[in-house]
Amino acid sequence: MVAVAVGLTGSAVIAADADHGAELAKRWCATCHVVDSDQKRASADVLPFATIARKPDFSPEKLAFFLLDRHPKMPNFPLSRAEAADIAAYVASFRN
Ligand code: HEC
Known part of the structure; x- marks a missing residue:
């Protein structure tokens, strides 16, 4: 699996794994x-x-931040930062 470095401040480089996110x-x-x-x-x-x-x-x-934060209409998921970033990378792949 690919190593992941996520900064939720927006400027950091994300090396997330979209396949794992899927x-x-x-x-x-x-x-x-x-x-x-x-x-x-x-x-x-x-x-x-x-x-x-x-x-x-x-x-x-x-999206990664949203998943780690509370969101009233969705369950709170037991996701790590890396997992949230992977899901975000997967969702982002739909823009292509
Ligand atoms: C129990 C049902 C449920 C599950 C499971 C769920 N969601 Fe949601 N999600 C919702 C609902 C309902 C909304 C609409 C919230 C609203 O209208 O404010 C929503 C909204 C969202 C939005 C915001 C869309 C917008 O308005 O910009 C995102 C992003 C999102 N979900 C991602 C996810 C991701 C990623 C997962 C899996 C980790 C997930 N959701 C799992 C029910 C769910």
Whole structure:
């Protein structure tokens, strides 16, 4: 696995592992969000990752921070900083 260095302040370089992020997303996010293009069903009215990634204010740093912070409408996940960064890198890959 790739070593990860995350700074949540925005200026740091992220060396995150999007493949690992995809696994984590399937485990932790897929019950509510559509996390890849093969997935057909999730909760209605929860944004698919592909949509989240294309929002104008999206950034992987913000997403990683969001995952580690409290978010009222989602469960709090037992993610490490590295795992949050991996998921953020995976979501960011939908912008391509
Ligand atoms: C229990 C259901 C549930 C799970 C599991 C869940 N989410 Fe969410 N998520 C939501 C809901 C509901 C919203 C909408 C929140 C709102 O409207 O404020 C949301 C919103 C978001 C947003 C913000 C979208 C925006 O408005 O900009 C992001 C990013 C996000 N989720 C990422 C994730 C990630 C990554 C995971 C897995 C680690 C995850 N979510 C797991 C229910 C969930």
